[in-house]
Amino acid sequence: MAKRELFVREKMACAGSIKQYNKLLLTRILINEPVIIWVTSGKKTLRQASKEIEVNAGEFILIAAEQTFDVLNEPDSHSGVYSADWISFSKEVIELFSTEYGLEKSIVDSYYLLKDVHHFDKAFNYTLDIIRDHKISQDILKIRLYELLMWLKCCKVSFNPYHALTLSQEISKIILSDVTMKWNAPMIANRLNVSEATLRRNLSKEDNSFQKLLVDVRMTRALTLLQVTEWAISQIAYAVGYDSPSRFTARFKQRFGFVPSDVRTPILTSPEIG
Structure with a gap:
């Protein structure tokens, strides 16, 4: 099994794989960059103000930058494990993609649940592998990140590249x-x-x-x-x-x-x- 670590590709993307064995409430978790999270075992619950959303195993959730949530990661009742993979995108990548390909009507200003998209899991895993391999050039990585964003665009959804910071x-x-x-x-x-x-x-x-x-x-x-x-x-x-x-x-x-x-x-x- 590959050693677990936080993978950082400067000004491009970050990625990681979460494994958790206890049902823990994580309060005021700040999401700094646009991120796609794929829950692979167990269930994730996000709470923001009066809203609550559940993400089950096999589902993806898109979260916009600069969002704060209470997060509950719940292990699977059979395996006893909560696990998820995530990829975050730099502001530069989102802005460049939006400039080249435009925005969809549905903009992720907070979160967006993505499920039942045929083969998206394969594209996600391939991009994850590219991020983990620092021998692969930034140019190749950019293409793979663009591919993921294009998948979202085909689902009529885009990350918002423009937002004022508090x-x-x-x-x-x-x-x-x-x-x-x-x-x-x-x-x-x-x-x-x-x-x-x-x-x-x-x-x-x-x-x-x-x-x-x-x-x-x-x-x-x-x-x-x-x-x-x-x-x-x-x-x-x-x-x-x-x-x-x-x-x-x-x-x-x-x-x-x-x-x-x-x-x-x-x-x-x-x-x-x-």
Whole structure:
């Protein structure tokens, strides 16, 4: 079996394979880039405001950039495993494709459930293999990514290449560009050419704060690494800006309500999700 990891192709795409053994509620999960998720075992439930959507094994869901959901991944009752593969697209790829081929009437502004599309799974798997193989050129990868987007276009749906960012989303992108950085509010204010007081005041208008954003971005990245890699928890802690694995574990539990090892290791009784 191939070693599990997060595959990144700069300015093109990212991909990963999730395997989870416990029914865990993941709150306020920020999706930074347009993504296609293929649930292969179990069930995924997405909650956003008053909306809820279920994605069953064999189904695909398209999620637009800059969306925040509560996510419930539920293992299959027989195998005891939840698994899914995902591919995210860079903003550059979506913009270039839209410029060349145009947009469909149905635009993914939040999410779109895709199912019963003949052979789409084969095209998805082929693209996934290309992303994983860094020996294959960016030009070939671009063609494969375009092919997936063309499949969506044939289904009369497109990702939206144009969307204005809120201040919170803009700051999240800056932090995500280097999660190991010891970010603070003055550094972000300097990046955005505003005073720290203005930054904090405008974040407050969005019912947010710099510290909350910093924790959310770091913990969401940590969650991704726990799901799609075999890295040690200490390595993940360092990768998201924590010098102390114990402090990282405490912060992770405070953020999600369970410890990092629960993402990977089956526990005897899953907590009730209410």
